[in-house]
Amino acid sequence: MAKSKDANLSPRKKPRQARSQVTVDAIFEATIQVLLVEGLQRLTTIRVAERAGTSVGTLYQYYPNKQALLFAVLQRHVGEVGEHVRRAAESVHGRPLTAIVSAVVRAFVQAKTDRIDEARALYSVAGELDSRRLVEESEERGLAVLTAVLRTSTDVQFDDLPTAAYMFMAAMIGPTTYMIEGGAPPSIMRAWSGQLESLCLGYLERAAYAIP
Amino acid sequence: MAKSKDANLSPRKKPRQARSQVTVDAIFEATIQVLLVEGLQRLTTIRVAERAGTSVGTLYQYYPNKQALLFAVLQRHVGEVGEHVRRAAESVHGRPLTAIVSAVVRAFVQAKTDRIDEARALYSVAGELDSRRLVEESEERGLAVLTAVLRTSTDVQFDDLPTAAYMFMAAMIGPTTYMIEGGAPPSIMRAWSGQLESLCLGYLERAAYAIP
DNA sequence: TAATAATATGACGATTCCTTCACTTTTGTT
DNA sequence: AACAAAAGTGAAGGAATCGTCATATTATTA
Structure with a gap:
């Protein structure tokens, strides 16, 4: 019985300053890169954050969970x-x-x-x-x-x-x-x-x- | 850099008695069923073994690891x-x-x-x-x-x-x-x-x- | 400049999972 | 029946991962 966790997928926080929009974009692009290089199985939030040049905490401020990414x-x-x-x-x-x-x-x-x-x-x-x-x-x-x-x-x-x-x-x-x-x-x-x-x-x- | 772990994929033990061939087949079919019902992300060796009606230990006697499955x-x-x-x-x-x-x-x-x-x-x-x-x-x-x-x-x-x-x-x-x-x-x-x-x-x- | 809001950090608790191994049960052989 | 070989079991070590939160840094506003 698969949990039908209809996880919330909308961002928890909207970027208001320019720098955070940069961060959001970097995370977005990093996701693609990690997928390409490591594959879905090895895609972790930490790896994505590192590739984006930020930290997990920041990632979770804009994406509520890995799925949303x-x-x-x-x-x-x-x-x-x-x-x-x-x-x-x-x-x-x-x-x-x-x-x-x-x-x-x-x-x-x-x-x-x-x-x-x-x-x-x-x-x-x-x-x-x-x-x-x-x-x-x-x-x-x-x-x-x-x-x-x-x-x-x-x-x-x-x-x-x-x-x-x-x-x-x-x-x-x-x-x-x-x-x-x-x-x-x-x-x-x-x-x-x-x-x-x-x-x-x-x-x-x-x-x-x-x-x- | 993805680890190119060329894991051994051949079975560790070959079934010699009829009952074990049944087990191997059951594990094989269970893998398909778990994939269908739960998806790859939620496919675990324990889930497969349970669905096959055996235990993890048995699974690992015939398949060296999850990948091989x-x-x-x-x-x-x-x-x-x-x-x-x-x-x-x-x-x-x-x-x-x-x-x-x-x-x-x-x-x-x-x-x-x-x-x-x-x-x-x-x-x-x-x-x-x-x-x-x-x-x-x-x-x-x-x-x-x-x-x-x-x-x-x-x-x-x-x-x-x-x-x-x-x-x-x-x-x-x-x-x-x-x-x-x-x-x-x-x-x-x-x-x-x-x-x-x-x-x-x-x-x-x-x-x-x-x-x- | 001081105060407030926005953004960033990463150690950590909780959970899940892979795989092993000491042990039990079943089957086959002498 | 006694012994050996094959098959089966599941608790537990160890590793990986998710997502949180208390705290720190940077920007904006008054």
Whole structure:
């Protein structure tokens, strides 16, 4: 019976002076670095504080517990990536399928690769039971965004739009996670955006029929 | 600097009587169950032993440490899935692309869904730094298998075979992991094999050109 | 400048966990 | 049945970690 400790995750104290904002940011970045270098198992609050150049006590003034630290990093990452994709999708409403796929895939790959350290570091965090909710919520929003934009496509329609949108989502996130986590060869990484576009478009064109 | 403690992972004692084999199996299965129910963070040797209906001492007679326990489960899983795919690929050497994709995808999905509890449980384990090597080795073998079988296709060839094979691999593993881990709706899960076939074939047909 | 508020520190209590080992019980053999 | 080998047990040493709090330092305000 897993304790459903709905721990408080909001900061206990808000930074009011400039120096403390610096500290908060340093702790945030240190969390990513420790995750990358040591792994989740060896991430301790003391290690994070040391890497950030402060002390545990300070850490606990801004993050109520270790969990909150990991949540903060995960939340910002999925939030930013989601927001980028949402904006890209919005900008291609009512365009042909190829334009939609191109814009969305590019935005997604761009957002992920711009934050590749975070993406790598968070792989193990996202796998923990405690983080599922956060990730799922973000995925639901993403699915809604993709469903909406696919519906506006001017040249094609889908028999089963929910499935098509889900596969589009899975085809972007799944392989990209695999690629980033697995440390693909540079040749692959460079070509990723184009390859992923092919993958998604290849599927969606098969799942669609032309509008008369 | 992460300690590269290449811990001994082979069992300290081999089971010689029937009862001990039962125990070893029970511990193995209990590991999966604890992972599923409690998560990696809360997996302790005592919890595993209790769930298996034995004691910690017994556990340590067959697994030298906690890490070895997780490795054993992960290794069997990737080994079995890899083997299934390998056999499927072998059986469609020298056939057209559609036949190859169909056989390989089906075998992969079959193997994964037959072991869906394991797959779910291992998601967090595979994310740990310590497990990377094991997973990477399996992925390398898989890539070699896919490269080999794609080369034998009778109706198409690839400009860039390594990239095509990598994407084929990523298109199978990535979305399936996403689907299983995210707990997709049943409608999606039921249609998964067909959808994944579309995804892979859609990509590969774009990346290929017909043999004259 | 003096007083107050904000920020920072790190030793420490409490807890959890890994692993060992001296010992018991069960099974197989002579 | 007597003995040896295999299997099983769980208390406890030792190590690691979380989060607190009494105290110290720095900034802001009056």
